Amino acid sequence: MTDRTRRRRSRPFGRSTPAGLVARYTTLLFAAAVTIGPLLWELSTSLKSKSEDVYTASPQFVPHHPTLGNYGEVARTIPVWHFASNSLVVAGLCVAGNLIGATIAGFALARLQFRGRGLMFGLFLSTLLLPGEVTIISQFQTVTKLGLGDTLLGVALPGMIGALNVLLMRNAFSSIPRDVDEAAVIDGATVLQRVRFIGLPNVKGTLAVVAILAFIGAWDDFLWPLLVLQSPDKLTLTVGLSYLKGTFSADPRTIAAGAMIALIPILALFVSLQRLFFKGVGEGAVKG
Structure with a gap:
């Protein structure tokens, strides 16, 4: 494909023409409507008073009589703050486990030479192809045999080191110039010193990505806590919110x-x- 052909195909999205501006902003507005629209609609519904009909064929987006009473109703119906604290404990364990475990494993795959490193890397890649439902039975049996059934630690344990997070850290460490690492080895630096003084300062962005992904994965999980937890006082927020929908009534x-x-x-x-x-x-997109 020639440069002229590339320019001609990308021209509608270019900055130099009015058509390019229209195409760009139209695409952005469509993406915003698809991604942010449902969130804004949920916020609008949560602020509507009991006098407003939310079942009408043409509901209003802006509440006529906005109120925060629905949030108080949530707290009166379920112990939402207790459930939220349980979810924070689980999410905190998952974030800490991934920041520590994924960092160590990622550095080992990227910088250390050991027998079977390629095989181990392939195994991490293969786990990404398996949906979580495939291993959930074996995870449940493992957690139960460890005596961690109906505990928050048992909920957090399978997610404390994620294969995707290990691969993200591996790519981030691989992008660091190898000459810097080899110089540290010559100076007598240990593996932990290389991780602390060379690796971590250069992968802070990836650590933030891992923390956010681990937190969201643990906070939003519903199926796994539903299987592990039986005591009502140990339920996480996602499971506890299901009690807002009763058998005979449900207020949207x-x-x-x-x-x-x-x-x-x-x-x-x-x-x-x-x-x-x-x-x-x-980080890790371009190897330095």
């Missing part, structure tokens, strides 16, 4: 308010780490 305003409460920690974490997150997206 209260359910929407519960969903917005569950979204707050994810937004707070992303906002606090967004600068490192976008930096980490590019």
Whole structure:
């Protein structure tokens, strides 16, 4: 394909023509409507009062009488803050496990020479092809035999080291110039010193990506906590919110308010780490 052909095909999205601006902003508006639209609709529903009909064929997007009473109704119906604290414990364990375990495993795959390294790397890649439902029975049996059934640690254990996070850390460590690592070896640096003083300062962005992915995965998980936990006081937030929908009644305003409460920690974490997150997206893309 010639340069002229490439320019001609990309011209509608170029910056120099009005057609390019229209095409670009149309695409962005469509993407925003698909991704942000449902979130805004949930927020709108959670703020609607009992007098507003949410079942009408043409519901209004903006609430006529906005109220925060639905959020109080969530707290009166279920112990939402206790469930949220349980989810924070599980998510914290998963984040800590991935930051430590994925970092060590990723550095080993990227920088250390040992027999079977290629096989181990292939095994990590192969696990990404398996859906979680394939291994959930074996995970449940393992957690039960370890005596961790109906515990928050048992919920967090399978997600404390994710194969995807290991591969992200491996690619990030591989992008560090090898000359720097070899110089440290010549100076007598140990493996842990190389990880601490050479590896970690150069992969802060990827660590933020791993933390966000691990937190979201643990916070939003529903099926696994539902299988492991039996005690009502140990339920996580995603499982506890299912009690907002009763057998004979279900108020979509209260359910929407519960969903917005569950979204707050994810937004707070992303906002606090967004600068490192976008930096980490590019780490490991180009080998230095």
